[in-house]
Structure formats: structure tokens, C-alpha cells
């Protein structure tokens with residue numbers, strides 16, 4: 357088992373290069389399965405989720421050449437070896453369900469995507485994916501028992517373009533629908549679609565591949581059937597979650613970090629909130645420099661939202677930043693109903709956080725009447741104590757690393773694999789900024805098991 361040992365209280369100083377976006381690269385690999393053409397990607401992040409997706413594509417039949425040092429990856433799938441997604445890929449991230457959209461128009465076979473267990477399905481709904489694909493003409497059935505089963509999807513009669521209105525602008529459902537629509541006859545309109553930068557990156561890729569796709573200002577995406585496919589070269593956009601993570605780490609440790617490759621236009625909502633709290637930044641021609649400028653002030657009201665709002669994945673590191681700001685702030689999580697489980701550990705480290713089931717904010721969200729803890733009040737500044745910490749999911753994982761970087765004590769962090777899945781070379785990058793962080797491999801029994809906290813978002817593993 358690998359653990360991180362961190363002793364904090366040092367300002368982070370220096371220069372790092374942002375990696376390609378996890379939430380784009382994984383989808384681009386799936387999108388490459390739409391045709392038999394060769395797709396070459398640049399700026400490919402060397403992270404666990406890309407590794408998992410590459411292996412999944414190889415199972416399906418892809419030939420992949422990944423030069424990790426050069427950050428380039430070539431993939432082509434001249435024929436499908438199977439349309440069955442092995443069970444072991446289901447549950448580690450949200451990619452397998454997108455296989456349905458990518459493969460429906462390419463095969464007469466059933467596409468089979470096992471599920472990971474009844475309880476988790478309940479917490480990770482894919483109803484919007486299924487309804488949209490069915491509306492395009494797919495036949496999708498769930499076969500099996502509550503705990504073990506699989507989705508069987510096919511479109512023997514072909515797919516036909518239609519108008520699909522999503523009841524919520526889900527990122528995954530929008531991507532799945534776009535993928536299927538590329539091979540559906542005629543025109544598909546997705547109304548109330550998600551328009552996250554990673555979706556726009558997917559659209560740019562698909563346009564090169566041969567699709568005609570338009571994005572309207574009112575969240576409508578219009579996809580014309582692609583009749584011809586082409587080889588593609590594509591540079592993956594920068595990971596805005598990684599950029600935001602290092603930005604708050606720099607400011608909260610009273611440091612100064614230049615993040616090369618950070619893209620200003622994808623960070624607007626984040627930068628507004630950073631400035632409101634007193635964090636400094638300079639947008640340069642090739643990236644953004646983040647720095648501590650003055651004592652941080654709270655009094656913030658922050659609502660997570662779909663793009664172009666403040667992204668839900670920025671919320672956890674930002675909460676750690678707010679532990680260092682003077683006064684009280686309110687955060688209202690409107691994207692996920694149960695994404696504050698990680699705050700239990702922050703409280704044990706010294707943070708002053710109270711959770712609420714009400715919508716503390718300007719608007720009532722979808723969770724207004726559901727009794728979920730989805731608002732919080734945080735007061736600062738509070739010193740943070742070191743601790744033995746078990747990571748429950750990717751973004752909470754970075755928040756815990758930040759909290760450890762703010763504490764003068766030593767912290768030991770387990771479940772490091774979550775971080776590996778989304779943060780390229782975390783230890784290398786933080787060390788280069790002066791952090792006192794080491795990664796050790798510990799034999800079973802050398803470290804006592806860290807109890808799992810109740811209330812931690814177990815389903816958030818795939819975010």
C-alpha cells in the first residue's frame with residue numbers, strides 16, 4: 357500500500373506545467389471508437405483514469421501506442437473484438453456507460469455494460485443517458501438482479517435524429533447523446549445540454565472526425581449525421597481542475613505558483629471567487645500565476661453549478677482555502693446532493709464547518725426538499741492539525757493534501773490511488789514547489805487501518 361507523508365506550513369513557490377484534462381481525454385478515447393480512423397492525441401495526461409480507459413479500449417479492439425514521455429497517444433480501432441465491457445471496468449469510473457453511445461451506431465451486436473451493484477446505481481443515476489439513447493432509437497434493457505446485472509443496448513434498426521430535452525444539463529448524458537447522434541440518421545437536437553469546456557473539446561474532436569455539430573447560446577447542441585470519417589490530430593485541453601487545485605494550494609500556503617498552460621477562458625468563475633476572497637493572480641500569455649497577496653477575507657457566498665458556473669470539483673479545495681480566510685462563508689452545492697462527506701475529516705483537523713440540509717443561497721436547488729446535507733457554513737481562520745487520513749474520492753483527496761500542507765504536523769494519507777487517477781505526478785509537482793511530501797510503500801500491517809467515516813461520498817469515487 358502506498359501512503360503520502362506530508363509536513364506542511366511551507367509556502368508553495370515555483371512553476372509547474374498543467375496536464376491535459378482527465379475529463380476530456382477519457383471521453384476522447386471513447387469517441388475514437390466511433391470510427392476506424394487513426395486518432396492522434398497530444399498533451400495526454402499520464403494518470404490512472406486514462407490508463408484504465410486505454411485498457412478498456414484495447415479490450416474492445418483498439419490498437420494503442422502511448423508515448424508517455426512525449427505525452428502523445430495514437431489509437432485506431434479497425435474492428436470491434438467485443439462489445440462486452442468487462443465487469444472489472446465498471447465501478448472504477450464513469451466511462452463504461454459512454455461505450456453505449458460510441459458503439460451503438462457501429463455494431464449490430466448487443467453492447468453489454470455491467471453495473472456495479474444496486475446501491476451504487478441508486479446513487480449514480482444514469483436515467484438521463486438511457487432516456488436520451490432510447491429516444492434516438494436504441495433498445496436498452498437492464499437484465500439481472502439488483503446487485504448484479506448489466507445494461508444490454510442495441511440499435512438493430514439504426515438510430516434516428518430527434519429532439520432530446522435533458523431535464524438537467526448532465527455532462528455524461530450530453531456526451532453519451534452526442535456520441536450516439538454522430539451516427540444517427542439526420543439531425544439531433546439536444547436541448548438543455550451541458551456545455552462544459554471538456555464537452556466543447558469533444559465537439560472539436562468530433563468535427564475533425566467528420567461530424568457537423570453546432571452549439572447554440574441557449575444550451576442547444578445540434579448534431580448532423582456524419583457520413584465520412586477522417587484521421588484526426590487533437591491537442592487535449594488543459595485540466596482546469598488541476599489548475600484550480602494548485603491555485604488554491606498556492607494561495608492558502610501564502611506562496612506563489614505559475615501554472616503553465618492554465619487557460620483563462622475556462623477559469624472565469626473560479627478566478628472571480630479567488631479574487632473575492634483576496635487571492636492574487638496574473639494571467640500571462642502562457643499560463644496563470646497564482647499568489648498570496650493579502651490576508652484572506654471570507655464573507656463569500658459560493659454556489660456550485662453547471663458551466664459557466666463555479667464547478668463542483670473546485671468546491672473541495674476551495675473549502676480548505678476558506679479555512680484560512682477571516683470570517684464566515686456559505687457554500688451551496690447544487691450539482692451533487694452528497695458531496696460534503698469529506699468535511700468530517702477537515703473538522704477533525706480543526707476546521708469550523710457546519711452542514712445544512714437547506715439551500716443556503718440565492719436559489720432553491722433540486723435538493724431543496726431531499727434532506728441531504730448540501731449547504732455549509734465555514735468560519736475561519738483556523739489552524740489545521742496533522743492527521744492520518746483515508747482518501748474517499750479524487751477531489752476530496754486533493755483537499756486533504758492541501759489541508760496537510762497547511763499543518764505544521766506530519767500527516768499520513770492512504771488510498772493514494774484516487775489521486776493517481778486524476779493528478780499527474782502529484783508528488784513530483786508538489787516537491788518541485790517546495791512541499792515536504794514523500795510517497796512510501798508500506799507493507800500490510802505497518803500502518804493501522806484508518807476507520808472509514810460515515811457520510812463519506814462512497815459513490816464519488818468516479819468523479
Ligand code: UD1
Nearest residue numbers: 379450481482483484485526527528529668669691692819
Ligand atoms: C462529470 C465529471 C465530474 C464533474 C461533473 C459535473 C467526468 C469523468 N466527470 O461527471 O468531474 O463533477 O461532470 O461537472 O467528466 N444525473 C442524473 N441522471 C443522469 C446523469 C446525472 O440525475 O442520468 C445527476 C447526477 O446524479 C448529478 C448531476 O446530474 O447530481 C451531475 O452529473 P453529471 O453532470 O452527469 O456528471 P458526470 O458526467 O457524472
